[in-house]
Amino acid sequence: MAVTIKDVARAAGVSPSTVSRALSTPQLLLPETRERVQRAVQELGYHPNRAARGLITGRTGNIGLIVPDLTNPFFPGVVKGVQERAHESEFSVFLADTDEHAAAEADLVRALGKQVDGIILCSPRMSEAEVRAVAGETPVVMLNRRVGRIPSVTVDLGETIRQAVAHLVALGHRRIGYVAGPRNSWSNRERLRALRAAAAAAGVELEEIATVAPKFAGGVAVADVVLAAGVTAVVAYNDLVALGLLNRFAARGVAVPADISVVGFDDILFAEMVSPALTTLALPQEPTGRAGVELLLDLLEDPDRAGNARRELSAQLMVRGSTGPARPE
Amino acid sequence: MAVTIKDVARAAGVSPSTVSRALSTPQLLLPETRERVQRAVQELGYHPNRAARGLITGRTGNIGLIVPDLTNPFFPGVVKGVQERAHESEFSVFLADTDEHAAAEADLVRALGKQVDGIILCSPRMSEAEVRAVAGETPVVMLNRRVGRIPSVTVDLGETIRQAVAHLVALGHRRIGYVAGPRNSWSNRERLRALRAAAAAAGVELEEIATVAPKFAGGVAVADVVLAAGVTAVVAYNDLVALGLLNRFAARGVAVPADISVVGFDDILFAEMVSPALTTLALPQEPTGRAGVELLLDLLEDPDRAGNARRELSAQLMVRGSTGPARPE
DNA sequence: TTGAAAGCGCTACCAA
DNA sequence: TTGGTAGCGCTTTCAA
Numbered sequence: 001m002a003v004t005i006k007d008v009a010r011a012a013g014v015s016p017s018t019v020s021r022a023l024s025t026p027q028l029l030l031p032e033t034r035e036r037v038q039r040a041v042q043e044l045g046y047h048p049n050r051a052a053r054g055l056i057t058g059r060t061g062n063i064g065l066i067v068p069d070l071t072n073p074f075f076p077g078v079v080k081g082v083q084e085r086a087h088e089s090e091f092s093v094f095l096a097d098t099d100e101h102a103a104a105e106a107d108l109v110r111a112l113g114k115q116v117d118g119i120i121l122c123s124p125r126m127s128e129a130e131v132r133a134v135a136g137e138t139p140v141v142m143l144n145r146r147v148g149r150i151p152s153v154t155v156d157l158g159e160t161i162r163q164a165v166a167h168l169v170a171l172g173h174r175r176i177g178y179v180a181g182p183r184n185s186w187s188n189r190e191r192l193r194a195l196r197a198a199a200a201a202a203g204v205e206l207e208e209i210a211t212v213a214p215k216f217a218g219g220v221a222v223a224d225v226v227l228a229a230g231v232t233a234v235v236a237y238n239d240l241v242a243l244g245l246l247n248r249f250a251a252r253g254v255a256v257p258a259d260i261s262v263v264g265f266d267d268i269l270f271a272e273m274v275s276p277a278l279t280t281l282a283l284p285q286e287p288t289g290r291a292g293v294e295l296l297l298d299l300l301e302d303p304d305r306a307g308n309a310r311r312e313l314s315a316q317l318m319v320r321g322s323t324g325p326a327r328p329e
Numbered sequence: 330m331a332v333t334i335k336d337v338a339r340a341a342g343v344s345p346s347t348v349s350r351a352l353s354t355p356q357l358l359l360p361e362t363r364e365r366v367q368r369a370v371q372e373l374g375y376h377p378n379r380a381a382r383g384l385i386t387g388r389t390g391n392i393g394l395i396v397p398d399l400t401n402p403f404f405p406g407v408v409k410g411v412q413e414r415a416h417e418s419e420f421s422v423f424l425a426d427t428d429e430h431a432a433a434e435a436d437l438v439r440a441l442g443k444q445v446d447g448i449i450l451c452s453p454r455m456s457e458a459e460v461r462a463v464a465g466e467t468p469v470v471m472l473n474r475r476v477g478r479i480p481s482v483t484v485d486l487g488e489t490i491r492q493a494v495a496h497l498v499a500l501g502h503r504r505i506g507y508v509a510g511p512r513n514s515w516s517n518r519e520r521l522r523a524l525r526a527a528a529a530a531a532g533v534e535l536e537e538i539a540t541v542a543p544k545f546a547g548g549v550a551v552a553d554v555v556l557a558a559g560v561t562a563v564v565a566y567n568d569l570v571a572l573g574l575l576n577r578f579a580a581r582g583v584a585v586p587a588d589i590s591v592v593g594f595d596d597i598l599f600a601e602m603v604s605p606a607l608t609t610l611a612l613p614q615e616p617t618g619r620a621g622v623e624l625l626l627d628l629l630e631d632p633d634r635a636g637n638a639r640r641e642l643s644a645q646l647m648v649r650g651s652t653g654p655a656r657p658e
Numbered sequence: 659t660t661g662a663a664a665g666c667g668c669t670a671c672c673a674a
Numbered sequence: 675t676t677g678g679t680a681g682c683g684c685t686t687t688c689a690a
Contacts, residue, residue, distance in 0.1 A: 002443070002667095004666095004667060004668085005667065005668060005669095006667080014676080014677085015676070015677045016667090016668080016669090016677090016680075017669080017670085017676070017677060017678075017679095018675090018676060019679075020668070020670090021669090021676085023590055024669080028675070029675070029676085030675065030676090031546055033676080039638075041680080044676080047439065047440075047442070047443055048443075048666050048667080049384075049391065049443050049666090049668070050382075050443060050668095051380035051383050051443075051445055051666095051667080051668090052380075052384055052666075052667035052669090052682090052683090053667080053668055053669070053670040054380050054680040055380055055381055055384065055666095055667080055668070055669090055683065055684090056667090056682050057668090057669070057670095057680090057682090058682085060380065060446075062423075066369060070399075070405040070408055070409055071402070071405055071406065072410065072600065073400070073402060075405075076399040076400055076402075077400065077402075078406050079399055079426070080399055080400065080426055080428075082426070083425065083426050087425075092425075092440070092441065092444065093423065093424055094391075094421055094423055094424075095408070095412070095422055095423075095424040096412065097408070097409055097412050097415075098420070098422075101408075111376075111421070111422065113376070114331065114376055114377075114378050114379060115379055115380060115391075115421065141663090155541050159667075163540065180356070191662070202645065210670055212551075213600075216598060216602060219667055223673045241686095243602055246338075247604075269400065270599045270602065272576075273545060273572055273576055273599065273603065274602065274603055274604075275579050275603075276603075277393055286374070293683095318605060333682095333683060333684085334668080334684060334685095335682065335683080343660080343661085344660070344661045344662075345661090345683085345684080345685090346660070346661060346662080346663095346685080346686080347659090347660060347685070349685055349686085350659095350660085351683090353685080357659075357660095358659070358660085359659060377683080377684070378682090378683050378684070379684095380682095380683080380684090381666090381682075381683035381684040381685090382684055382685070383666090383684090384665090384666040384667065384668090384682095384683080384684070384685090384688075385665080385666050385683090385684055385685045386684090386685070388688095422659075523674090545675080574670080632666085653663090659690100660689100660690085661688105661689085661690080662687105662688090662689085662690095663686100663687090663688085663689100664684095664685105664686085664687080664688100665684100665685095665686095665687105666684085666685090667682105667683085667687105668681100669680100669681095669682090670679100670680090670681095670682105671678100671679085671680085672677105672678090672679085672680105673676100673677085673678085673679100673689105674675100674676085674677085674689105
């Protein structure tokens, strides 16, 4: 059996209450008592049972993290950030991967709800109504999405998307394609909106080519459609899709960037690893995760003040080999 | 406040004990009572507090999963498998990433120990003594490592490594290099041992070139040393390192496989995405995770019988573009 | 078949 | 400054 607070109390010759205080409010004890308890804690290797503590304090010291797909390297980056920051504040992290099933998200929130103090929803796919519903039940922070007054961490892509479009226009591109991600992805909608605005402002055409699963295979699948669309540059919903495009283009003997330029979003590690390396709009992955934890901690501490808290991080255009001068018509 | 067992009891006009029974041993109740309780559960949206339950039953319904580095795509695959299988048995998963710090592993096990029924250690880097120590305190299953009688899931690479060496030898390679992973990695030692044996049996040289961090940057860093070693083929500790090699080779204008052949381990998604695609020894990622959970569940159910349980999965050689005929001397 | 009571490990209150 | 007591939400005897 594990060592309990009673064992420590007995060993130190004090009451359980005193042991408890020695751990939570040591300044209230006589230095001598405190040391005696601490020695006993050390010797017995006592770790308080957090479940029992949580039963009383209403705090579990756990946070839940729900991501759509761990297989997309973007999310492990975020998860790492969450973990790191959580551990710094002595929180443990429950992780759940929904495999891109929007329906699984709400279920998971409810299943996790009881065992955590709050939940971080990373790029949730569920409807706004569902988001509001779960946020009403459990403290929730969202990453890469905004719904009403729910605290969220987002990345401001407006300026960076303008830069990216300017970059393509400067290279002579006049018809730019966009391969869209999931319809229920807020990021997808925002990216499309900003791209449209930037293209309009620059006086170039933006063609929404298709909607694909946000995976490598999605890019591969849509590549030939992209070629048939007659654009000279294509922006993909994320790097994984962009890499899928590059892969299929290579297989078809289409030269990048000579025949077509390709741009992604995220800047996953592998964007740099392919050749030509992928031009992409880099999202801060670990910082997003860290910021999410911070917002959640604020929210737990002061639900009123922290409601509607927003953290907006910035993106960066990484110009690499996959973009180049437009092929003359 | 969340709805408790008392609320349900009141709503259903029964005692809390009866509600508890309705959930755990419904067959002991009168059908009518059972239904009344179940209706109340539904209406109030009652979910038992697992922490409170765990306090009594000694079971938390949680398992801990510790991985070295989520940024290596191999691990998310395993994590996904663990998650899936765990959820199937109504277990939740605590995830912790040690960032390749062996020292963090034991600490994490201890920190998590109290809140979980058992822990899955994925490719742990800690010493055998430490492994034994933590396994003595908490039910532990290991993935990709064997220590004593601790239940483990491993992948049998012997035959596949022989195949890989035969493949290279058939292509005319006589001097093969190995870029080693972390010294404290069991997988690394096993791979090296099997490679040595296979090379000796085939009558070719195996040269251990260097030890690197099991990351992309590690491969990049060692690439020039590999070239200077004068081997015609190189096997890397894992795909990430192999991809680093490919990247630096490309930058140096070294043609793969014309000038040098490259082989990795794992078969991460990106092994297929680069060109030339990476020849690699594919490890089953999700199955490894799933098997780990199953072993752990067995262990929890019957600690005696399940001690020393082993599950050995098999690997597969994926021959792709990065291996080809040896460059004539 | 059901309910009352005890207690899991801990913290928070009130007294002393 | 410390200890006793109650009780968090639940399960599990033991009685009825």
